[in-house]
Amino acid sequence: MLYPRRCPICADIAMPKGNLACDICRERLTYVGEPYCMKCGKPIDSFEKEYCYDCTHKRHHYVRGRALFVYDDVMRKSIAGFKFHGKKEYARFYVDEMCRGLGEYIRYIAPDYILPIPIHKSKLRTRGFNQAELLARGLGKRLSIPVLPKLLIRNRKTAPQKELSDVERLRNLEKAFGLDKRALRSMAGVRRVMLVDDIYTTGSTIEACTKLLMAHGFNEIYFISVCIGKGY
Numbered sequence: 739m740l741y742p743r744r745c746p747i748c749a750d751i752a753m754p755k756g757n758l759a760c761d762i763c764r765e766r767l768t769y770v771g772e773p774y775c776m777k778c779g780k781p782i783d784s785f786e787k788e789y790c791y792d793c794t795h796k797r798h799h800y801v802r803g804r805a806l807f808v809y810d811d812v813m814r815k816s817i818a819g820f821k822f823h824g825k826k827e828y829a830r831f832y833v834d835e836m837c838r839g840l841g842e843y844i845r846y847i848a849p850d851y852i853l854p855i856p857i858h859k860s861k862l863r864t865r866g867f868n869q870a871e872l873l874a875r876g877l878g879k880r881l882s883i884p885v886l887p888k889l890l891i892r893n894r895k896t897a898p899q900k901e902l903s904d905v906e907r908l909r910n911l912e913k914a915f916g917l918d919k920r921a922l923r924s925m926a927g928v929r930r931v932m933l934v935d936d937i938y939t940t941g942s943t944i945e946a947c948t949k950l951l952m953a954h955g956f957n958e959i960y961f962i963s964v965c966i967g968k969g970y
């Protein structure tokens with residue numbers, strides 16, 4: 739290899755050399771452990787509970803989802819490097835860890851296809867890649883599940899979501915996604931798919947894509963993400 743690998747956590751050369759991440763840095767990562775929400779996979783604060791605050795208060799149409807890391811400051815920095823500073827190579831570490839931590843879960847679900855959450859083409863142009871597609875392709879290859887990156891499309895840029903209420907946010911997002919007609923035809927008979935994204939926070943992106951897919955005959959939608967917010 740010409741260039742030594744950068745650690746997705748400290749952004750320096752991963753030590754010992756040849757590793758995907760530094761041994762020392764790995765200790766700073768917070769993996770989602772039990773108890774976690776049975777619906778969205780967010781870590782929760784009690785074994786007495788089944789669902790997180792969000793999932794007790796609103797209905798999500800996907801079957802369920804899981805995530806690997808808690809979206810804390812360490813992961814925030816890592817994902818920012820990955821998405822906004824061209825650190826494509828971090829995908830390999832995320833995929834590796836997802837296979838280790840969630841591979842069994844994904845095999846158990848056995849989705850017919852893995853679908854990355856799309857980004858708008860103007861973003862694709864500036865970023866050069868869709869982070870979710872890199873993750874989906876990596877997972878698909880490792881777990882031998884077909885990936886269809888062309889089915890979901892991002893029609894338009896979404897207005898800044900911060901000032902919007904949950905309902906407005908979802909409505910706004912629902913209009914932002916579409917399905918590619920040709921790809922859709924190739925999926926006749928497919929019912930179970932798994933969406934892939936880098937971060938799950940409010941779940942509105944996953945929900946918007948789920949509702950769109952369900953309106954077109956897919957009836958079991960799962961998701962998986964690299965990181966997720968806390969559910970309490």
Ligand SMILES: [Zn+2]
Pocket residue numbers: 745746747748749750751752753759760763
């Ligand atoms: Zn490091």
Ligand SMILES: [Zn+2]
Pocket residue numbers: 775776777778779780789790791792793794969
């Ligand atoms: Zn939840």
